[in-house]
Amino acid sequence: MNIFARGLSIQYEAPKFNEKDNPNILHDTHHGREIRAMLIYLAITVVVIWALVEVAVRAMPYAISLPREKQWFSFVGKELIADKHTQQDPQITALAARLGKHMNLPDNLVTVYISEQEIPNAYATFGGNVVLYRGLLKELPSEESVAAVLAHEMAHIKHRDPLRGMSRGLMYSVIAAMLGSETQIDALVSIGSLKYSRDMERAADNAAIEAIAKEYGNVGGASQLFATLEEIEQKDHKNHNIAWLSTHPDTRERQHNVQQIASQLGYQNSPAKLPNIWQSKSPQTP
Numbered sequence: 001m002n003i004f005a006r007g008l009s010i011q012y013e014a015p016k017f018n019e020k021d022n023p024n025i026l027h028d029t030h031h032g033r034e035i036r037a038m039l040i041y042l043a044i045t046v047v048v049i050w051a052l053v054e055v056a057v058r059a060m061p062y063a064i065s066l067p068r069e070k071q072w073f074s075f076v077g078k079e080l081i082a083d084k085h086t087q088q089d090p091q092i093t094a095l096a097a098r099l100g101k102h103m104n105l106p107d108n109l110v111t112v113y114i115s116e117q118e119i120p121n122a123y124a125t126f127g128g129n130v131v132l133y134r135g136l137l138k139e140l141p142s143e144e145s146v147a148a149v150l151a152h153e154m155a156h157i158k159h160r161d162p163l164r165g166m167s168r169g170l171m172y173s174v175i176a177a178m179l180g181s182e183t184q185i186d187a188l189v190s191i192g193s194l195k196y197s198r199d200m201e202r203a204a205d206n207a208a209i210e211a212i213a214k215e216y217g218n219v220g221g222a223s224q225l226f227a228t229l230e231e232i233e234q235k236d237h238k239n240h241n242i243a244w245l246s247t248h249p250d251t252r253e254r255q256h257n258v259q260q261i262a263s264q265l266g267y268q269n270s271p272a273k274l275p276n277i278w279q280s281k282s283p284q285t286p
Helices: 028-063 066-072 074-081 090-102 143-158 161-179 182-191 198-216 220-235 251-265
Strands: 086-088 111-115 122-125 129-133
Touching: 066 074, 074 086, 074 111, 074 129, 090 111, 090 143, 090 198, 122 143, 122 161, 129 143, 143 161, 143 198, 143 220, 198 220, 198 251, 220 251
Parallel strands: 111 129
Antiparallel strands: 086 111, 122 129
């Protein structure tokens, strides 16, 4: 007997299933969850990296003393005077020594150089070195106003701002390089740039005002400095040639701060009297 029925056709139909029930297939809802999870992970990573870098940067000055920093970065001064436009100035270095006593800085820590470039700028760098530009010095009307800008830069050295800035930039660069993305490198390096924050600048202003108040018995030099900076800012605004001002608080805010500190310390804000002998290049300077 033939067990297969003649003419009988058997059709097989594959079982149907809902793709939404398959966990191996990504759907819109899963995409959204993954994106949110990735953004949260990225945010946590950035915060952790930032926190670790800041803790390390803040702790570094406690591990490296100012004299040790000066010793390690002794080559910086040699590099500065290698520039034919930059020379060490003994007289202004002597002024720095007097201000340093009021700022509780070690003796002979700060060395001051004058650059003959016509730029209204000044900066502090590693190893206790300060550079003042003739373009700024020639605008300042008195010794007291020169002392104010010098003490401001010396305050950056006291607060270890150059060392912290360099360390922050290096750490962000290394971490960004490990991430392997040029975009991430640029972003992180910009975050950890050597430009000081406005808070650092305010702290440097406060220390400078106190130092010149103790040296001269009044804060008139600081008032003259900020008044001069405001004039430079207005004069050179179109040329954008105000490098020293670009990273600092608003000049009017700084003038107001002088008044507040003078009142707190009990000092007068009287006009400065001593002449600025650094307005022009000394005949003895090569």
